[in-house]
Amino acid sequence: MTDKKLIYLDNNATTAVDPEVFEAMRPYFCEQYGNPGSIHAFGGSMMSKIEKAREQVSALIGADRKDRHGKFTEVIFTSCGTESDNTAIHSALRVCPKKKKVIMSTVEHPAVLSLGKDLEKRGYPVSYVPVDSRGALDMERYEEMVDTETALVSIMWANNETGNIYPVEKCAEIAHRYGALFHTDAVQAIGKIPCNMSESKIDMLSLSGHKLHGPKGVGALYVRRGIRFRPGQIGGHQERGRRAGTENVASIIGLGEAAEMAMRSIEEENSRIKGLRDRLENGICNSIPKAKVLGDIKNRLPNTTLIGFEAIEGESILMMMDRLGICASSGSACTTGSLEPSHVLRAMGVPYTIAHGAIRFSLSTYNTQEEIDFVIKEMPAIIAWLRKLSPFWKE
């Protein structure tokens, strides 16, 4: 097991921390461990490091608005993407107490979708925008749903399973027409596709460190300057009182470094990584019968492909791949412990014959053509073997 080479194609789940990022974080555990809130220089000097990280993250998303002291103020550091999402949605409901309605898509990440279900239980009306068979948003239905009772619309920028990119600018514009706030869960998009908040209508945006070669346990919430906000976590005065709790100094610095590196690699993401993804996708679909790419092929992240293999089940596929050191994910039921295929595939109405055998490959800058060619070479035998076992497979 130990000598087999790892081929990591599950970068939408999490990514490797970049060694440079790790080096940047290293001094802030045992040596420079001060609390940024302290008066003494040992701790207090940490604050400038955090401000630098805020600048780096702001630069990545094009959040260039500063306060009168020249400080970037639109990025709040949090503990993860989920916290950012929860904070944004709860804040919107608190700043407009007269409006109760929330709108989100049916394919949101559980960080948003489960909160939607919870809000329903607490008496808030929540509407879910459906998607078509490619996973594209039904914009007509969306327009019908938004009204002056709507407090917030939350639509993800890119979907974690299909990689589909959603028209968030257009959605934000429609939300604003009715005076609603617009939030986007951009955890999968940031670092993979360009983002410029200075020219955007989006009010709030969530991102996460570990999806862009930063550490786990740190995220950020962008809140446009001028938007009313209520913190999700109450306590000390950290983050200007907008997110209480001693700053996760090392991880915030790591997120800053990762953001800076992502700015440099975003072009590569859209050329080399996209090339590898297409090579993988074509290689698999050309050599394996009844393999189908799921999602909105012309409108998705450059690193992601979701391929459905007919008549077999995802967990078995992943476990056969795992033996060869190939890591990927599945929208199938059995892998997650739930018993149904993913809510995204169900929302898209993907037939069960394919949904149970859907495998997601998500690449990163660390992947090589050699790895991709190895996967292309090995997949046909895995699929053929499992189909030989399947009562539903007919040659």
Add this chain to the structure above:
Amino acid sequence: MWDYNDKVMDHFLNPRNVGEVKDADGVGQVGNMSCGDALKLSFKLDKDGKICEAKFQTFGCASAIASSSALTELILGMTLDEAEEVSNKDIVDVLGDLPEAKLHCSVMGMEALQAAIANYRGEESDAEQEDNHEGRIVCKCFSVTDTKIRNTALDNDLHTVEEITDYCKAGGACGACLEEIQDILDGLWKEKKAESTSSKQAEFMAMPLIQRVLKVQEIIDSEVKPMLEQDGGGIDLIDMKDNVVYVKLTGHCASCPSAGITLKSGVEAVLKDCIFPEIVVENV
């Protein structure tokens, strides 16, 4: 990541008896694509009526494939009467162990075997009857009927909704039926308790009087007397008629103002517990 043991992994990676038996004597298929797993089992009998060939085809996760493979190994050489007795526990035993949330894979194995045997005999199997006629669909996501939930609970002594989901998937998706499953379980086990009580009573009353007296005497000697002797009291068994036991309290108990309480919540409670709940104790 599931924590599969080596045996499960071996049966998954090197499954035994894959395929379809040619000119099979019995074929059974259970599960379907929408459920996420399905198993087709076929077997052939030799001239002595023993299973000499068994093969499977499975659509499903690693543990579904491993359970199917284990099933074929298990039943080779069995007569159909023996094979009929194979339970999902026997399949789990071959594999050593399965994660709880995967136990439904072993249930699928048992059902496929029953379906194949029924097919040989020209009957409908339990699973098919459940699917086709019996009961009312409770879990709409996985089309599980109340009959199947009851049978699964009885076969495996299941008392919680989580266990039901692990064994037959019911309630594992939208969750709308969870309360109903709990109601079914509550009703089922209440019924079972009542049944076991009445059968206990019938069994006791069927014994000759002398044995009934000896049994009560034994309980009084071992359970009741030591309790009363602590307070310097005693008890004698005088007579029995139907469900009434006549006793005489002695020693301190005879004159104790709490004798009534001792009799009912002490002596009678013990006898109710040990014999059957309708026992009544009278002091003479």
